[in-house]
Amino acid sequence: MYKPAPPRPKQTSIVRGTTGCRTCRARRKKCDEQKPACTACVRLGRRCDGYATKLEFRSVSFPPTESRDHRTQESKSRIPPGYSLKLNRTIKPSKELFYMSIWENQCAPALHPVFHKLTHLQVLSPVIADTMLALAARQLSRSHPQTRELHPLDDLKSPFRPDLDQQCISGEFSSSAMRSVAQWTPSDIYRDSITALVVLTLFCCLESLTSNFQGFYLHSAAVGTLLDIQLGLSSQPSSYEHSIVAAWVQSKMHNWWRRFHFATATFQRDHPPLVTQPTLLRLSAVPDNRVSVLTILCESYRLSAAILMFYCDNALDVDLHGVGIPPNIRQGHSSRSCGFRGRQEEQLNHQRDALSDWYAQLPPSELPTDLFDPVHSSVTWQPAPLQIQPLRFRSHDAAMNFAYYVTARVLQCTEFLDNLESSNGQLEMNDTYNRPEPWIMNLLRIAAGINWDACVRLNSYTIGLSGLLLACILRSNNPALSSWVQDWLSKRFREGCLEEGSFPLFQIIQVLHIINVEKTLDRHVYAVCQAIDDGGGLGKFDSYNSQRIESIVVYGWCMGSNRFYSRHMVLGPMLPR
Incomplete structure (x- = not known):
């Protein structure tokens, strides 16, 4: 009788992996598991089917029960009526x-x-x-x-x-x-x-x-x-x-709003107009409240920031020179600044008129349901926590459109720069801020009354409320307002929100912390920039922040020296959740 054949030795010691892409596994080829597509598929021009487990859906039947029939009917109701898709x-x-x-x-x-x-x-x-x-x-x-x-x-x-x-x-x-x-x-x-x-x-x-x-x-x-x-x-x-x-x-x-924040001073000062005249003519053909107010908001921000950064050209680095120096009126530079300021103010006046027209045509259904009086809104200068009365609207879109309107009003207030350049600017600054700060107070009221979950869901493709709050705080020297905003956004972050308006929330909170620290030193921050332009970062493909910002350059007004200053500051660690 023949004995059983001896076991055949293994031809290879290779152990085939199970984590490669489905295309390479079907071809029985080695996969380097690069994402979103592996190198082999890219090199061969093949379609990389990804790494997720392939699910095969089959039609199965179950005993008819009332609960299962109810779930089936509910799932069918999610498909829109008249659905016909190629x-x-x-x-x-x-x-x-x-x-x-x-x-x-x-x-x-x-x-x-x-x-x-x-x-x-x-x-x-x-x-x-x-x-x-x-x-x-x-x-x-x-x-x-x-x-x-x-x-x-x-x-x-x-x-x-x-x-x-x-x-x-x-x-x-x-x-x-x-x-x-x-x-x-x-x-x-x-x-x-x-x-x-x-x-x-x-x-x-x-x-x-x-x-x-x-x-x-x-x-x-x-x-x-x-x-x-x-x-x-x-x-x-x-x-x-x-x-x-x-x-x-x-x-x-x-896209511009998110790129403008954390850009260089040159980017903020020299950016060209955002919308060309032919595009404006097309927009006028079909009136759109949201797009109209967004355009006015961004143009107002661009123009006011250009004026501010022009004034900050000769800002003093307080870390190098300290703060105990006499005021500097910048002799010989005023004629240039007046010419530049005049051109920018002329364009800003057009945006002010456009914003007034936008508000005049706003239907009653888009107005706040609560009492709204921007002229007499006030805020105390006491360090105690603010008591904010919510400002509510009939819809989320109405609340956001009005938030854009209020923020544009804040950004169009540029008169404070004239007082800051004068020898007694420190004395007159609080009076000048009585004009924008009532508007800022109303933005805080909108934040207190808005549904934050709706902000996270519906602001993914438009400017978010958190970005509006940061822009307005950069126009305020009241520490009570900036402290309230920092605490309010920090609470949203600890509740699990990572981004709103496609803007990383923790980076806004980090900047607000720096602004509040500077206020305790009698220095009011009006602009936040980067020293080197990073082009907006590498994208948020595997993270929730596009830019890895380790430090920023702040520009503002130093009360001690009565002049513009700049300071390079390192950002602190990310807040724990």
């Missing part, structure tokens, strides 16, 4: 429907109203669908933070990061959309300019969500080029196209 057959339909529900529930309510009914179109272009799904997955990733390990000395980085699996899925959808866009010809764009505008504007929103400023500038420039081409055509743009342009401008204002 699906991209490269993706499982169930997967598309899941992210389309995320679009309906999380993305669309926060975006410009022109995007609210895209899913109700009878025929939805696959490239638009892919872009919508990419934005939905990206939004989902940011609303589900994950913890990560940090080096003990790395205090300036958030211990949380977005959901990387959702980031990869967003990359899949956006890559599919970009491949379609890359195949466009000029005739395709001319034939269907609305699709091109929608896709490019949604890509602006996608890049803005992660503070990818370079990517945003690329897509925004493409929108501008397309609009210039349309101006040369004889056809009249439709009202829908005008609304898409309004959505693009809103995205531009949101």
Whole structure:
């Protein structure tokens, strides 16, 4: 009889991994597990299917029960009536429907109203669908933070990061959309300019969500080029196209606002106008309260900051020279400053008139439901905690639009610079601040009455309330106001909020802490800059802060020396949650 065959020795000692991307595992190839796409797939031009576990959905039947039937009926009710979507057959339909529900529930309510009914179109272009799904997955990733390990000395980085699996899925959808866009010809764009505008504007929103400023500038420039081409055509743009342009401008204002903070002094002083005249004409064709007030707000901030930074050109570094020096009136510089100031003030007057017109046309339903009197609103100078009476509105959008209006009023108050340049500016400064500080007080009232959860959900693609509070505190020398804002935002942060208005909350709190420390030294901070321009950072792909800011340069007025000063300051560690 034959004996049993001896066991065959292993041909190799290689142990196959189970964590590579699905494409490499199907090809039985080694994967370096790079994200969002591995090196092998990128090199071969293949589609990297990601690293998440692949789920296969099957139709199954269960015994009919009342509770299960109720849940089935409830799930069906989430699909919009008349839903007819041209699906991209490269993706499982169930997967598309899941992210389309995320679009309906999380993305669309926060975006410009022109995007609210895209899913109700009878025929939805696959490239638009892919872009919508990419934005939905990206939004989902940011609303589900994950913890990560940090080096003990790395205090300036958030211990949380977005959901990387959702980031990869967003990359899949956006890559599919970009491949379609890359195949466009000029005739395709001319034939269907609305699709091109929608896709490019949604890509602006996608890049803005992660503070990818370079990517945003690329897509925004493409929108501008397309609009210039349309101006040369004889056809009249439709009202829908005008609304898409309004959505693009809103995205531009949101992106600029976040880029403007923590930029260099040169960036803040020399930035060109934000909106061109042809774009303003398009906006006037379809009035939009939100976009109009955002444009006025950002232009007012740009102009007032340019005036302020021009005055701060010769600011004294208090760390090098101290504060016990005589006042410096800057002889020989006043003629230049007057000419520059006059040009900027002329443009600022146009924004003041535009803001007054905007308020005059505001319908009663958009006004506060509580008593609002900006002229007689006052705040005590006592160090005791402020008692803020909430200012409420009928809707979140109405509250935010009015917050933009109030902040624009604050930023348009530039008369205090004249008093600061005079020999007795210290004596007159409190009287001058009686004009903007009532408006600041009303912004605090809006913050006290607003639904913060709505701010987190609905301000992802527009300027957030936290950024407005920081801008206004930079125009106040009242320590009671800045202390209230710091405490209020710190409470929101400890409750679990990482960002609002796509702005990292803990960085705003760090800057507010520095402002309050300077106030205790009789130094009032009016501008916060970086010494070296970082281009807005590297984006928030794996974090909640785009910029790694270790130190800042503050500019303000020193009461002791009665002149402008600057100071380089190191940021403290991130607040514990």
